[in-house]
Amino acid sequence: MKIAVCVKRVPDSEARIKIGADKTSIDESGVKFVLNTYDEYAVEEALKLKEAAGSGEVVIVSVGSEAAKETIRTALAMGADRGVLLEADAVGLDPLPVARALAAELKDGGYDLILFGKLASDDYSHAVGVMVAELLELPCASAATKLEIADGKGIAEREIEGGVEVVEFALPAVVTADKGLNEPRYPALRGIMMAKKKPLEVKDAALDAGGVEIVLLTLPAERKKGRIVGEGADAVPALVDALRNEAKVL
Amino acid sequence: MANVIAVLEQRDGTLKRVSHEALTAARTLADAMGGEVHALVIGPSGVSGDGLGDYGADKVFVAADDALALYQPDLYAATAADVVQGGDYGVVILAATAMGKDLAPRVAARLGCTLAADVTAIQYDGGVVVTRPVYAGKAVYTLKLTGVPSVVSLRPNAVTPEQNAKAGAVEATSAAGGAARATTAEVKQPDRAALDVAEASVVVSGGRGLKEAEHFKLIEDLAAAVGGAVGASRAVVDAGWRSHAEQVGQTGKTVSPSLYFAVGISGAIQHLAGIRTAKVIVAINKDPDAPIFKVADYGIVGDLFEIVPRLTEEIKKIKEG
Numbered sequence A: 001m002k003i004a005v006c007v008k009r010v011p012d013s014e015a016r017i018k019i020g021a022d023k024t025s026i027d028e029s030g031v032k033f034v035l036n037t038y039d040e041y042a043v044e045e046a047l048k049l050k051e052a053a054g055s056g057e058v059v060i061v062s063v064g065s066e067a068a069k070e071t072i073r074t075a076l077a078m079g080a081d082r083g084v085l086l087e088a089d090a091v092g093l094d095p096l097p098v099a100r101a102l103a104a105e106l107k108d109g110g111y112d113l114i115l116f117g118k119l120a121s122d123d124y125s126h127a128v129g130v131m132v133a134e135l136l137e138l139p140c141a142s143a144a145t146k147l148e149i150a151d152g153k154g155i156a157e158r159e160i161e162g163g164v165e166v167v168e169f170a171l172p173a174v175v176t177a178d179k180g181l182n183e184p185r186y187p188a189l190r191g192i193m194m195a196k197k198k199p200l201e202v203k204d205a206a207l208d209a210g211g212v213e214i215v216l217l218t219l220p221a222e223r224k225k226g227r228i229v230g231e232g233a234d235a236v237p238a239l240v241d242a243l244r245n246e247a248k249v250l
Numbered sequence B: 001m002a003n004v005i006a007v008l009e010q011r012d013g014t015l016k017r018v019s020h021e022a023l024t025a026a027r028t029l030a031d032a033m034g035g036e037v038h039a040l041v042i043g044p045s046g047v048s049g050d051g052l053g054d055y056g057a058d059k060v061f062v063a064a065d066d067a068l069a070l071y072q073p074d075l076y077a078a079t080a081a082d083v084v085q086g087g088d089y090g091v092v093i094l095a096a097t098a099m100g101k102d103l104a105p106r107v108a109a110r111l112g113c114t115l116a117a118d119v120t121a122i123q124y125d126g127g128v129v130v131t132r133p134v135y136a137g138k139a140v141y142t143l144k145l146t147g148v149p150s151v152v153s154l155r156p157n158a159v160t161p162e163q164n165a166k167a168g169a170v171e172a173t174s175a176a177g178g179a180a181r182a183t184t185a186e187v188k189q190p191d192r193a194a195l196d197v198a199e200a201s202v203v204v205s206g207g208r209g210l211k212e213a214e215h216f217k218l219i220e221d222l223a224a225a226v227g228g229a230v231g232a233s234r235a236v237v238d239a240g241w242r243s244h245a246e247q248v249g250q251t252g253k254t255v256s257p258s259l260y261f262a263v264g265i266s267g268a269i270q271h272l273a274g275i276r277t278a279k280v281i282v283a284i285n286k287d288p289d290a291p292i293f294k295v296a297d298y299g300i301v302g303d304l305f306e307i308v309p310r311l312t313e314e315i316k317k318i319k320e321g
């Protein structure tokens, strides 16, 4: 099994977001960056599949700045074999240029499976994996919570509103990972040591501009200060009254 | 001069509410741009495009074929891309549902165009301008989309459907041919057809404060009384009390209901990430310092086991009388 996993370096979910002086990006000072949560599921799935197959290779690919090397190393420390950084100064908000850069890298790689996270927790686009599949004309199941691969075929399950879709496809294919797919392993100390010696190739991403111009980045509108209606069950009539007559939502 | 096309969503041949939201957003945009609104309905044979004129569609394309009964990603994407390429469109709007989140990037990639996902507002201001929550809702981008066309997916409940009578002339269109690379073989239904948190206009969520899985009956009863969906914090999903489909928050679903109840939920930042765009938040928690009260519009401090049954009862009274 030869598997590629595309990963993104994103701010830690615990990080406090501050707006930068340019008002179009975040202030990165003091922000810890990590491997995107959903990409951890993708890496874990790739490692499990390779282990089950008994042989193969897991290649980590990321588009990003030099700093994304650290993110790739995290995935290598989990057990992946080698990494490729497609270096770009800045990754914009349009998912298509990123998808194009990844597709160009993956096209002739001979991969049986290309895995992604379902979304990147910075841009929330939910797009790059699906777009790569379209560009490479490969079958794709997005937001998979379950994946079975056998005899060159795959079956994935994805949660939809009020049900679960069962998607069938032949390899090679693209799958994007949702929470529930597996429990990602933590890199062990030995893995972290070994990751330092694993190959990490750097190439130029050559991103095209895309069709999204950032006008402004703001903090979300402060919610209007609410009020405590009261204490205990006796406050229920006042709450119901407020919901009906003030907020008009009942 | 460009038109706007809304790619609508049906389930079992019935259009979903989010389709009317997408049409309403398309109408507002087209009026500002000086264009028409077209709609595309993809579904099983017999699926109808009637009545969409009421929500502002000038023209409705219907691609009806039994092969399209379930969401078939490749066939839906090819059909939508064909229709968009056959017209003069500035913007393609879909709902950011499970289907829309999969279909929108496919259509954008096929058209080689820009995608703005999960937007909460879209308007025309000399160009198409959208707002998109990012960083788990901790910041919001205002973006100008310069691609023509641009594909936009709209967060459910972000726009209120409005009637706006237009011609709504229905025209049959053919489903795109070609082989499906991946096939949706079936949709497994849960034991109980539950309303989904991401689409419901009222959501009642429970957290660890409920103490045991069985006590979620209180949440279910309140949800039934308000006609809403049941949601859950990650703590109770991880404990196995509720399914992941119900989880609200950063690693669960993002909800934008008009009314959100957080019961026995502390209000961790990752939970709040999923509810920031709810219109009204109600918190019930025994701890007056719980962070949930900082974002709640209305709160009651106290024991949920006393408050929730009483609330259910009062709401039932109103709904019945």
Ligand SMILES: Cc1cc2nc3c(=O)[nH]c(=O)nc-3n(C[C@H](O)[C@H](O)[C@H](O)COP(=O)(O)OP(=O)(O)OC[C@H]3O[C@@H](n4cnc5c(N)ncnc54)[C@H](O)[C@@H]3O)c2cc1C
Binding pocket: A013, A037, B206, B207, B208, B209, B210, B232, B233, B234, B235, B236, B247, B248, B249, B250, B251, B252, B253, B263, B264, B265, B266, B267, B268, B269, B270, B271, B274, B284, B285, B286, B287, B290, B302, B303, B304, B305
């Ligand atoms: C990467 C990451 C992603 C995460 N994603 C999510 C996510 O998507 N969604 C999510 O919800 N969490 C998420 N979390 C977890 C989050 O940090 C919290 O741990 C979780 O939300 C807590 O759940 P809770 O509020 O139910 O439990 P607790 O924090 O234990 O809160 C229980 C609350 O119930 C109250 N209570 C107890 N008894 C009663 C009573 N009798 N009456 C009234 N009130 C009572 C308590 O005062 C307390 O405030 C994530 C965490 C991480 C690190």
Ligand SMILES: Nc1ncnc2c1ncn2[C@@H]1O[C@H](COP(=O)(O)O)[C@@H](O)[C@H]1O
Binding pocket: A006, A007, A008, A036, A038, A039, A061, A062, A063, A064, A091, A095, A098, A102, A115, A116, A117, A118, A119, A120, A121, A123, A124, A125, A126, A127, A128, A129
């Ligand atoms: N810059 C990037 N480099 C590599 N993979 C990426 C990048 N951006 C997104 N991805 C992948 O695409 C998935 C979806 O991201 P997005 O469409 O940005 O929400 C992520 O979980 C990653 O697997």
